[in-house]
Amino acid sequence: MIDRRALIGSAMFGAGVLAFAPAISFAAAPTDRRFVFIIQRGAADGLAMVAPIGDPAFAGARGALAEVDSGARLDATFSLHPALAETARLYAAGEALFGHALASSYRDRSHFDGQNILETGGRDAYVEKTGWMNRLAAMLPGGEGNALAIARAVPMALRGPVEVASYAPSALPGASEDLLMRVGALYEGDARLHALWQSAMQTRLLASDLSREKGRAGQMTGALAARLMAPADGARLVMIETGGWDTHSGQKGRLAQQLGGLDAMIAALKAGLGQAWTNTMILVATEFGRTVAVNGTGGTDHGTGAAAMLLGGAVRGGRVLADWPGLRAGALYEGRDLRPTLQLESFVAGALASHYGLDSARMTGSLYPTIAGLKPTDGLARA
Numbered sequence: 001m002i003d004r005r006a007l008i009g010s011a012m013f014g015a016g017v018l019a020f021a022p023a024i025s026f027a028a029a030p031t032d033r034r035f036v037f038i039i040q041r042g043a044a045d046g047l048a049m050v051a052p053i054g055d056p057a058f059a060g061a062r063g064a065l066a067e068v069d070s071g072a073r074l075d076a077t078f079s080l081h082p083a084l085a086e087t088a089r090l091y092a093a094g095e096a097l098f099g100h101a102l103a104s105s106y107r108d109r110s111h112f113d114g115q116n117i118l119e120t121g122g123r124d125a126y127v128e129k130t131g132w133m134n135r136l137a138a139m140l141p142g143g144e145g146n147a148l149a150i151a152r153a154v155p156m157a158l159r160g161p162v163e164v165a166s167y168a169p170s171a172l173p174g175a176s177e178d179l180l181m182r183v184g185a186l187y188e189g190d191a192r193l194h195a196l197w198q199s200a201m202q203t204r205l206l207a208s209d210l211s212r213e214k215g216r217a218g219q220m221t222g223a224l225a226a227r228l229m230a231p232a233d234g235a236r237l238v239m240i241e242t243g244g245w246d247t248h249s250g251q252k253g254r255l256a257q258q259l260g261g262l263d264a265m266i267a268a269l270k271a272g273l274g275q276a277w278t279n280t281m282i283l284v285a286t287e288f289g290r291t292v293a294v295n296g297t298g299g300t301d302h303g304t305g306a307a308a309m310l311l312g313g314a315v316r317g318g319r320v321l322a323d324w325p326g327l328r329a330g331a332l333y334e335g336r337d338l339r340p341t342l343q344l345e346s347f348v349a350g351a352l353a354s355h356y357g358l359d360s361a362r363m364t365g366s367l368y369p370t371i372a373g374l375k376p377t378d379g380l381a382r383a
Contacts, residue, residue: 023155023241031140032279033314033356034229036238036269037133037157038262040286041115042246045300046307047292047338048255050098050320053079057327061292065252065300074098078320083259086267090311091318097310097380099347100322103288103340105371109302111246114287119157121345123370132367134160136352137237139366155239218261219268226272229280240265245286249297266311278313281355281381285309285344291336292327305338308347314355316382321347343374350376354383 048065052058054077059066071079072088078100080088090096106117106125113125121132138161187193221240228235242262247254262284270277289306305325310317323341325331333339345368353363353376360376368374 031236031356032276034236034238034273034276034280035136035352035355036225036229036240036280036282036312038240038242038265038282038284039115039118039155039157040245040262040284041241041243042111042286043114043288043290043302044245044258044286044306045247045251045255045290046100046286046305047290048251049081049084049259049309050074050100050307051079051081052077052100052324052327055324055327057329061327063294064298065294074320077324078322081256081259083256084263086263087309087311090266090270094318095311095313095315097315097317098320098322099308099310099342099344099377100320101305101325101338101340102308102342102344102347103305104344106288107304109288109304111287111302116156118285118287118344119155121368121371127370130160131155131157132348133157133237133239134162135366137162139358139363140236140356155241157239158237218263218265222265222268223272226269230273230276247290247299248295248301249299251294251299280312281314281351282311283308283348283351284311285348289338292332292338293336303337304333305340306344308344310351310380314381315351316379321377321380342377345371346374346377347380349374350378351380354379354381 047058047062051066051071053066070082071084072082072091073079074091078098080091087096091098104114104117105123106114108114110125116122116125119131119133120126120128121135122128134157137158184194184197187197225235225238225240229238242258242265244254244258247258266282269280269282273280285308286306289303290300291303293300295301321342325339325341327338329335331339345364349364349367350360352358352367353360356363360378364374364376
């Protein structure tokens with residue numbers, strides 16, 4: 001006999017095909033506050049994203065990668081990459097904040113280890129077995145409710161005791177409408193499975209509609225995420241995976257395309273969320289930064305210090321948060337990297353504690369239980 005839950009799982013996976021590259025995961029919770037984590041897999045170059053043009057050593061160290069005049073000026077020290085035009089508008093409106101010279105507790109340069117620490121919130125790689133977003137979901141009202149991942153696999157940041165189902169593109173032919181109607185009728189008498197099936201069909205319709213829209217992958221992903229989050233009973237915790245940030249060669253053109261897609265995604269999120277944007281916070285972060293010096297192929301190699309973004313109507317923005325260490329040779333970490341002066345875990349814990357109005361010590365202990373001595377960064381969200 002075929003297990004009904006196995007059948008519904010296979011039918012849900014074959015029900016539609018998403019036409020964009022990034023993957024989305026989300027969890028529902030009965031709160032007006034929305035949170036999105038956009039992970040930049042591959043180590044995004046923070047020195048290009050938020051360029052320290054006021055540092056006397058910047059232009060010489062970066063050479064052809066130094067974007068000095070074409071991006072939006074943030075303050076006397078920093079300018080934004082020119083591909084981030086919509087993000088610059090958010091900054092001008094006080095809805096974007098950048099943390100710079102920041103890093104997690106990880107100090108080596110392995111993508112796998114760095115991403116594991118970024119997602120689990122552990123002190124060392126593969127120590128924590130659950131993700132910090134799953135632990136965050138458990139802290140929120142109704143966090144034990146259903147969660148959904150629109151991805152080939154649930155990302156590590158969302159794994160844990162809070163239930164997360166999954167919905168992903170399938171290589172198999174799509175199911176016919178007649179089959180979907182018959183399966184729906186089969187589950188009408190089962191309260192739990194009927195609700196799951198209805199949720200899957202609604203998600204399928206959203207994905208199908210967006211796959212026919214013109215535009216870049218970032219726009220489509222942001223629009224889909226917004227449509228899942230905007231309803232009163234919609235998603236409240238969302239994770240969007242983006243790749244392609246490992247720019248070892250030809251970085252200037254490649255990174256401009258990457259950042260353009262990210263900028264379009266953020267703009268689509270704001271447009272799609274409407275009034276809900278006021279209660280939204282978006283975190284953009286990567287596993288580590290890239291080298292200060294340009295390599296022989298016009299790219300950069302794995303580094304240490306990076307940049308992170310907080311965006312949304314709930315963010316107390318219009319500023320760059322940085323204890324800038326400088327880029328002169330003697331100031332670099334191990335003689336090659338931007339030296340971290342701000343801990344990413346403190347940045348994230350402080351942002352989420354203020355966003356949700358929760359005790360900062362409790363937030364820090366829940367999200368990062370194995371990292372001692374963390375002091376959450378205050379004042380990142382609007383009261």
